[in-house]
Structure formats: C-alpha cells, structure tokens
Amino acid sequence: VKKKDYSFSNRGKTLEDEINDANEYYLTHGIAVIYKKPIPIQVVKVDYPSRSSAVIKEAYYRTASTTDFNGVYEGKYIDFEAKETENRTAFPLKNVHLHQVEHMRKVVKQHGICFLLVRFSAINRYFYLPFEHLGLFWDRMQTGGRKSIALSEFEEHAIEISPKYAPRIDYLEIVKNLSV
Amino acid sequence: VKKKDYSFSNRGKTLEDEINDANEYYLTHGIAVIYKKPIPIQVVKVDYPSRSSAVIKEAYYRTASTTDFNGVYEGKYIDFEAKETENRTAFPLKNVHLHQVEHMRKVVKQHGICFLLVRFSAINRYFYLPFEHLGLFWDRMQTGGRKSIALSEFEEHAIEISPKYAPRIDYLEIVKNLSV
Numbered sequence: 001v002k003k004k005d006y007s008f009s010n011r012g013k014t015l016e017d018e019i020n021d022a023n024e025y026y027l028t029h030g031i032a033v034i035y036k037k038p039i040p041i042q043v044v045k046v047d048y049p050s051r052s053s054a055v056i057k058e059a060y061y062r063t064a065s066t067t068d069f070n071g072v073y074e075g076k077y078i079d080f081e082a083k084e085t086e087n088r089t090a091f092p093l094k095n096v097h098l099h100q101v102e103h104m105r106k107v108v109k110q111h112g113i114c115f116l117l118v119r120f121s122a123i124n125r126y127f128y129l130p131f132e133h134l135g136l137f138w139d140r141m142q143t144g145g146r147k148s149i150a151l152s153e154f155e156e157h158a159i160e161i162s163p164k165y166a167p168r169i170d171y172l173e174i175v176k177n178l179s180v
Numbered sequence: 181v182k183k184k185d186y187s188f189s190n191r192g193k194t195l196e197d198e199i200n201d202a203n204e205y206y207l208t209h210g211i212a213v214i215y216k217k218p219i220p221i222q223v224v225k226v227d228y229p230s231r232s233s234a235v236i237k238e239a240y241y242r243t244a245s246t247t248d249f250n251g252v253y254e255g256k257y258i259d260f261e262a263k264e265t266e267n268r269t270a271f272p273l274k275n276v277h278l279h280q281v282e283h284m285r286k287v288v289k290q291h292g293i294c295f296l297l298v299r300f301s302a303i304n305r306y307f308y309l310p311f312e313h314l315g316l317f318w319d320r321m322q323t324g325g326r327k328s329i330a331l332s333e334f335e336e337h338a339i340e341i342s343p344k345y346a347p348r349i350d351y352l353e354i355v356k357n358l359s360v
C-alpha cells in the first residue's frame with residue numbers, strides 16, 4: 001500500500017487558514033480549545049444609523065503586542081505565533097516583532113507552551129520551533145549575528161510537521177510528544 | 181491599627197479597567213500573563229492614503245464567540261468573562277451569551293480554569309463564580325427557571341473578592357486558594 005502524500009494539498013490556503021482548520025478540528029473533537037485572537041483595531045469614529053446597529057467609520061490597525069493564537073490543551077496553556085515565508089533557505093527574523101518575543105519570554109516563564117510555527121511555502125515544509133530556540137536565534141541577531149534562521153537550523157532544532165489527512169497540520173501532536 | 185478600607189476607591193473605573201490594572205500588575209511582577217482579547221471587528225473597507233498607512237473606513241462589531249480575558253498563570257490556562265451590573269439583588273443572565281457559556285464548557289472540559297467575575301457596582305461587591313456554578317444557573321434558566329443569579333446565591337456559591345491595595349482586584353489569589 002502506497003502511503004498517501006498530503007504535502008501538496010494545501011490548495012493555496014494560507015498558513016493561518018490551515019491552523020484555523022486544525023483548531024476547528026481540535027474544537028469539534030474535544031481535543032483542545034485554541035483560537036486566533038482578533039486583530040487589534042483602534043476605533044476612532046462610530047456612526048449609529050439606527051438604535052441597534054453601529055458602523056465604524058474610522059479605525060486603524062494597531063500592532064499586535066502578543067501572538068496570533070492561544071488556548072488550552074489538557075489544562076496546559078498554549079501560545080504561538082504562525083509565520084510563512086517564501087524564502088527557500090532561511091526564515092527572516094524581521095517577520096517577528098520584538099514585543100512578540102518579549103511576550104513569549106513571559107509566557108515561557110509562566111510555564112506556558114510557546115512556539116513558532118513556520119511554513120516554508122515555496123518548499124512546502126512546516127516546522128514547530130520551541131520558543132527556547134527562537135529566543136536564542138533572536139539574541140544572536142540582537143548581538144550582531146545573522147538576521148535569519150537557516151533552514152538547516154530548523155532541521156536541527158525544530159520539529160518538522162508532516163502534513164496528514166485530518167487535521168492537516170497537527171501541531172498538537174508535537175506538543176503531546178514533547179511533554180511525555 | 182485600623183485596617184484600611186479599599187472598597188470605595190475604584191474612582192469610577194469600569195470593571196474592565198480594574199481587571200486590566202490587575203493584569204498589568206501580574207505582568208510587571210512576573211505573576212501571570214493575562215490579556216483582554218481585542219474586540220472582534222469585521223473590516224469591510226480600507227483606504228490606503230499612503231503606502232505605510234491604512235485607514236479602515238467601514239467596519240462592524242461582531243459578537244464575541246469566546247470570553248473577555250485569557251492567559252497563563254503558573255502553566256495553567258486561565259479564561260474568564262467579566263461583567264458588572266447595577267442591579268443590587270441579582271445578576272441578570274442576559275449579560276452572558278450562549279456562545280460564551282458554550283466556550284466556557286469546552287474550556288472546563290480541557291481542564292482550564294474558568295470563571296465569571298461579577299461586580300455589583302451599586303453595592304461595590306465583587307464575586308468570583310467558578311464556571312461549574314454558572315453552568316448550573318444557566319441550565320436552570322434554560323429549563324424554565326429564573327433568569328438571574330441572586331446575590332444570595334453568589335454569597336453561597338461564589339468567592340467574594342475584597343478589594344485591596346495592589347492589585348485592587350486580586351482574582352488570582354482566588355485561583356491560587358482554589359487549586360491548593
């Protein structure tokens with residue numbers, strides 16, 4: 001029996017879509033409760049054309065001060081940031097913001113499970129990088145080192161996620177394996 | 181020495197402000213990482229007056245499908261909804277939405293720490309109601325019973341929070357005491 005290859009079936013979905021699909025799967029199967037946080041928006045002007053409805057007429061995107069996703073899995077706090085890159089050989093750290101790294105440091109201090117989920121879209125590979133490693137690569141950049149994480153460094157320090165049928169990107173399997 | 185009474189020093193702050201203050205205290209003191217989630221907004225129209233700036237010109241508030249606050253405290257997932265009422269004798273359950281109750285049920289199944297934080301603003305009293313009880317009062321309403329939770333029921337089933345100096349509304353002290 002030939003093993004089915006799911007690696008090319010993301011059908012043009014963004015990584016965020018894929019993670020939302022996984023979270024939906026986890027939620028409906030009672031496995032975990034993990035959501036994407038709403039994008040923070042600063043509302044400046046609101047019209048009330050009728051009593052029950054409000055139309056926002058002027059608002060601005062604010063920079064996120066935390067990460068994309070958080071929630072609970074078997075009592076444990078899960079917190080992560082998802083990023084995709086078209087780069088084939090490295091993940092540029094400019095995709096991550098300082099305040100996100102600072103947030104993740106605090107989460108790890110509180111013994112939360114914290115990681116970066118990266119998709120190298122051009123080569124269709126997914127990696128789960130525990131925050132501990134991201135923090136070290138970040139510090140390397142801050143002290144004058146390279147401004148990216150090489151694919152080979154992902155291969156060494158991260159855990160690769162092999163797409164499967166359902167959920168396609170089963171990142172909680174990594175969490176489960178890391179905690180036993 | 182007379183014990184100072186902090187009960188009337190909220191200075192017109194909303195309950196949300198008070199909780200944000202507590203969360204800020206927890207964050208800066210390394211006690212916990214808990215945030216208010218951004219309000220979910222559906223963006224319909226965006227203008228780009230310049231390359232770097234985006235102005236949202238039409239958007240709508242969406243109903244929150246989860247709770248107000250979540251985060252991590254000593255590895256544990258914390259998730260709660262905060263509500264204030266001017267009612268002096270009962271908390272009307274219309275302040276809570278069905279999808280929020282459903283979300284909280286799922287969180288409790290995942291062994292998250294989940295509760296309702298209620299301020300009776302007119303009498304300046306604060307209660308921490310574990311979700312388990314909220315769920316029962318909700319079910320009572322769904323099966324034709326009263327549509328509110330009496331203050332006396334809070335006195336019996338909830339834990340009262342006595343405001344103190346810093347943080348004023350120290351709800352994590354309740355979490356700590358409940359988990360030992």
Ligand SMILES: [Mg+2]
Pocket residue numbers: 068081082083
């Ligand atoms: Mg992201």
Ligand SMILES: [Mg+2]
Pocket residue numbers: 248261262263
């Ligand atoms: Mg609320």
